[in-house]
Amino acid sequence: MSDPPAPFSSYRTExxxxxxxxxxxxxxxxxGTVLSEANEELFAAFGLSAEYRATTGAALYTVEYHIRYLAxxxxxxxxxxxxxxxxxxxxxxxxxxEILDHHRRPAATGESLYLHVDSxxxxxxxxxxxxxxxxxHMVAAHARLPRPAHLxxxxxxxxxxSGDR
Amino acid sequence: xxxxxxxxxxxxxxxxxxxxxxxxxxPLRLHRATxxxxxxxxxxxxxxxxxLxAFGDNADAFFRYIGIDEPYRAGGHSLYTVETxxxxxxxAGEGELLTxxxxxxxxxxxxxxxxxxxxxxxxxxxxATAEQMLVHVDSQAGRSAVIPKELAxxxxxxxxxHAELAVPDVVGRPMRINRx
Numbered sequence: 001m002s003d004p005p006a007p008f009s010s011y012r013t014e015x016x017x018x019x020x021x022x023x024x025x026x027x028x029x030x031x032g033t034v035l036s037e038a039n040e041e042l043f044a045a046f047g048l049s050a051e052y053r054a055t056t057g058a059a060l061y062t063v064e065y066h067i068r069y070l071a072x073x074x075x076x077x078x079x080x081x082x083x084x085x086x087x088x089x090x091x092x093x094x095x096x097x098e099i100l101d102h103h104r105r106p107a108a109t110g111e112s113l114y115l116h117v118d119s120x121x122x123x124x125x126x127x128x129x130x131x132x133x134x135x136x137h138m139v140a141a142h143a144r145l146p147r148p149a150h151l152x153x154x155x156x157x158x159x160x161x162s163g164d165r
Numbered sequence: 166x167x168x169x170x171x172x173x174x175x176x177x178x179x180x181x182x183x184x185x186x187x188x189x190x191x192p193l194r195l196h197r198a199t200x201x202x203x204x205x206x207x208x209x210x211x212x213x214x215x216x217l218x219a220f221g222d223n224a225d226a227f228f229r230y231i232g233i234d235e236p237y238r239a240g241g242h243s244l245y246t247v248e249t250x251x252x253x254x255x256x257a258g259e260g261e262l263l264t265x266x267x268x269x270x271x272x273x274x275x276x277x278x279x280x281x282x283x284x285x286x287x288x289x290x291x292x293a294t295a296e297q298m299l300v301h302v303d304s305q306a307g308r309s310a311v312i313p314k315e316l317a318x319x320x321x322x323x324x325x326x327h328a329e330l331a332v333p334d335v336v337g338r339p340m341r342i343n344r345x
Contacts, residue, residue, distance in 0.1 A: 020170040023238070023304065027171040028246050029217035036213050050207075062213050064340050065251040072307075094340070111340055119208070154337040155248045155296045156278060 004141045008045065011038035011081040015073050026073035035067065035097050035110040038081035042095070046134045048116075048127070058125060060093060060114040068150070071107040078102045084145050085138045090126035091116045093135060096151055111151060171218065173225040174198070180234035183319060189326035192266040192282070195226035200261045211257040217249065220281050220295040223265040227279070231319045241305050242313075244277065248298040252335050255285070255292045262286040268327045270336060272320045275301050275309045280333060296336055 019030035043049045043060055053059045073079065083097040092115055099108040118125045127135065150157070174196075183189065204215035224246070228234070233244055257263060264284045271278040281295040303310040312320065 018170060022170075022172070022176060023243075027218075028221050028249065029171060029214045032214035032217040053208075061253070062251075063253050065213070065249075065253075066340055067249045067251075069245070069247050069249075113340055152339045152341065154339045155250045156276075156298050156337070157339075 004045075004138045006138075006141045006145055007082040007084045008042050008138065008142075009080060009082040010045075011041050013037065013079050015075055015077045015079065017075060020075060024074065028067075028069065031067055031069060031073075031099065031108045031110075032065070034079060034081070034099050035065070035108070035112070038083060038097055038099070039095055039110075039112065042083050042085075046138075047131055052131075056118075056128075057120050058116060058118045058127075061117045062112060063115050064111075064113040066111040066155070068109045070109065071101065071105065073101070073107050079107065080104075084142045084147075085135065086111075086142075086147070086151065088135045088139050090132055091124045096148070109148070109150070171221075173222045175222065175225045175229055177235065178229065180229035180232050180237075183230055183322070189323055191326045191330050192268040193227065193230065193323075194264065194266055195230055196223040196265045196267075198222060198263050198265075200257050200259050200263065202259050205259045209258050211259075211261075213253075216251060216253070216283070216293050216295070219263055219265070219283060220249070220251075220293075220297075223267055223281050223283075224279070224297070224299075227267050231316060231323070233316070238304070241303060242310060243302055243304055244299040245302050246297055247300050250296045250335075252294045253292075254294075255290065257283075257285070257292050263292065268330055269320060269324045270296075270327070270332065272312075272317075272324055274311050274317075277301075277312075277320060280336060282333075294333065294335060296333075 015026055019026050021027035040049060048060055080100045081097055083095055086094045086096050095112045097110045098106045101107045115124045116127045198219055200211055204211050206212045266282040268280050270280050277299040279297050283293045284290060285292055300309050301312045
C-alpha cells in the first residue's frame with residue numbers, strides 16, 4: 001500500500017444558496033453538511049461508503065460530533081477539508097476535520113466519533129479485516145501530524161473569558 | 166436566493182418574550198417538529214446535519230422567548246453559535262414527532278451556555294442532545310458584544326429557574342475513543 005495522504009484532504013466544495021441562513025451566511029447546520037460530506041470521502045477511501053453499506057448492511061454511525069464555528073462563509077466561497085484519523089480500533093473511528101477557506105484558514109473544526117454498526121443486528125460489530133487494515137494504515141500515517149491543542153476538550157474549554165471570536 | 170436558503174419555523178414570527186417575574190418552566194419546552202422526508206437519508210434515518218437543523222429551530226424558539234427576533238437582529242446584534250457538541254443516542258425516522266427541551270446552563274456578560282434534548286414523541290426516549298456555546302455579537306463589527314441589561318435579566322431569571330435541574334452527565338465531557 002502506498003503512503004496515505006496526511007492529512008486526508010480530497011474534499012472541495014462551494015457554498016451553495018441552500019446552505020445560507022437569514023443573514024446570508026452559511027447556516028450552522030450546513031457546516032455539519034460540509035463536515036459529513038468531507039468525512040464521507042474518507043470513508044469511501046476506506047471502502048466503507050455507500051456500496052459497502054448497500055452490500056453488507058453495516059455502516060459507520062455518528063455517535064458524537066463536536067463542531068467549533070470559527071468564521072462565516074458566504075455564497076460561492078470555495079471550501080476544502082483536511083482530516084486526521086486521530087484513533088481507531090476494530091469498531092470505532094475518531095476523526096478531526098478542519099473546514100478550510102480559500103486561504104486555507106479554518107472556518108470550522110469538527111471532532112467526531114463513529115461506531116461500526118450492523119444495522120440488521122442493531123449493534124456494533126468489528127469492521128472486516130481488510131477495512132481495519134486500511135483504517136490502521138491511515139492512523140499510522142497520521143500519527144506524526146501535530147494535534148491541535150483543543151482536541152479532546154469539552155465545550156467552552158480553551159477559550160478566553162472574553163468570548164471574543 | 167432567499168427562497169431556497171435554510172429557514173427556521175419561527176422566522177418572521179417576531180417574539181413574545183417572557184415576563185421576568187412570571188413562571189419559567191424547567192426545562193423549557195418550546196419546540197416540536199415532525200421529521201420531513203427531506204431530512205431522511207437513503208435508509209430512512211434522519212441525516213446528521215438535520216439534527217443540527219432541529220436543534221437550530223429549538224434555539225430560534227428560545228431566542229424568541231428571550232426577545233431576539235428580526236427587529237433585534239436589525240438593530241445589529243444577535244446570538245451566534247460558536248460551538249456545538251452533539252451526542253446521538255437513537256435514530257429518528259420520517260414522520261416521527263420530535264419533542265425538544267432547552268435549558269440555560271450558565272451565562273456571563275457575552276456568552277450563553279445551553280443544552281438541548283431531543284425526545285421521541287411524547288416519550289422519555291432520548292434521541293440526541295446538543296450542548297452549545299452562544300456568543301452575543303455585534304454583527305456589523307463582527308465582534309462579541311456585551312449582552313444588554315434587559316436580555317441579561319431574562320437570562321438570569323431562566324438560569325435561576327434551571328439551576329434546580331441536574332446537570333446532564335455529557336455536559337463539558339470531552340470526546341474519547343475509549344468510552345462509548
